[in-house]
Amino acid sequence: MSGYHHTTTTENLPTEHLNPVFTSENMAEVQVILKRYPEGKQKSAVLPILHIAQKQWGWLSSPVMDYVATMMDILPIEVYEVATFYTMFHTNPVGNYVLEVCRTGPCCLLGAEQVIDRIKERYNIHEGETSADGMFTIKPVECLAACGFAPVMQIREQYFEHLSVENIDALLDQLAATDPKTIGYVGNMPVDVK
């Protein structure tokens, strides 16, 4: 797993990562979540809160994780530990769209490897890298619980099903032409690409 280097330098960070604060809307959601756990067990909320943080900042830099730790009154290491254990969290900068393509057996029976290879070739990138225009990061992932609709890819909250080398280029063209703020967020149901 590639980990973000937790140096204290914030030199190259985008400005929104410096002195991070939740938007009032996200803060309201965080407050609701914190109430779901018994008194004294608020640490339980770290995963849901990190999801909200990733939604706001796109990835989890150390200032963002430190902010979450302070807000939850736990140690920064407790947040780093969790953020690096769970594969959904990006601890390095990512493109506008992270293409999380399933690479597990059932998807491979139906061509997932070819789809992943096509994406890498199209942008001339390796796994985990981002296309030169900053648009797409390719991140193969393990089974997404959608094996009957294989091959499958996830972008943020949205599933894309029945991918193939024939339809992946058209889908990527379409994504590149769409405002990234509208894809993969709340309320986007799975899409059958076939």
Next chain:
Amino acid sequence: MALKILTEHINVPGIKTLEVYRQYGGYRSVEKAVKTMSPDDVVEEVKKSGLRGRGGAGFPTGMKWSFIDKKSGNPRYLVCNADESEPGTFKDRYLMSNNPHALVEGMITSSYALGANLSYIYVRGELLYVIRILQKAIDEAYAAGYLGKNILGSGYDLDLHVHPGGGAYICGEETALIESLEGKRGNPRNKPPFPAVKGLYQNPTVVNNVETIAAVPWIVNNTGDEYAKIGIGRSTGTKLISACGHLQKQGIYEIELGVPVEEFIYSDEYCGGIRKGHELKAVVAGGSSVPILPAHLILKTANGENRLMTYESLADGGFATGTMLGSGGFIAMDETTCIVRNTWNFARFYSHESCGQCSPCREGTGWMEKVLYRIEHGQGREHDIDLLVDVAKKIEGNTICPLGDAAAWPVAAAIRHFRHEFEWHIRQPQEATQPGAVYREQVLV
């Protein structure tokens, strides 16, 4: 038409709303349980039903519930395992997203049985859209008085919340799930103590799969004895099977336990056969962790009897010639499938998902992945096959949690039934590593 319990109304328009769900008999089990039954009565019905855990292990649910420590007086919790990450398994996602109230109702009735006043549904983090659907159903249930204080005037209180994971297969293991729910890394705990004694926040906890919980309302409404009449022997009730791979009709099917495997694969009511122009080569019947079987052994047992979709029939012959029903993740492979490549792929999965706590699992899964990679890529050595068998044996039974076994079994089984394919890769690397090359009977010299 086969009897449907979990999916009977799943295609009714609007079934995701409490109003429509109630029109189709929803929430009757909550009324019945909290108003006319004691918690122990509910446990008793579930015991009588013979319902077994649908998450993979098939442990009798009623018995598990009776282990929960009610004496200590500590708070008790019910945690629903909606981590659904076992490759080949995609049934819980379907149930939750298309009929969320079925799970919410099951959680209320089951929590009542256990005397839990706070319960959680732990959903794998990738399914954030499902979490939003569940949250809506939960909000509706609160508004209608099925959740919160003094449910339906019975004096019983229950709070129910959804909790997202973060992407980690190991969090499907129940003690890792509990750690994760406490806001930590998903490292499985040593057992004992079992969750029924010390689980979430060190309090008595039951962890059950989505499908298990969703079966409880029917059992409470119709009695455990009626449920036990469905199925065969100790495989009672219905089961969701998620079928994928080289099938005409992949999808999620609710079957009565006892359907012949052959009928499940070939009849039009279910998968409709193997994709056109191809034939069945092998099946992984219960999610990636269970042993793979070649076509002839999945259709018939070693004694020549029809193999049935039951816990017992699929396991007939032990690991020598049998497999397991597991989670119901049914992966069918036709003759175009390279068993070595598929085995390597699964080995990579387990190596990637090992939490790293115990060395046999951490080192062994990585080792198996490396050896399988080199065999698949034409650099295998003659003794590699025995090496794999040896490593698998050293992992099995020597780890804190069953992920080690789950990683070892598929490798051992692939070699047991398809050793010739591994040999072909090692002895004929030039042929075996051609793009798309797959072992065929006549190829081996």
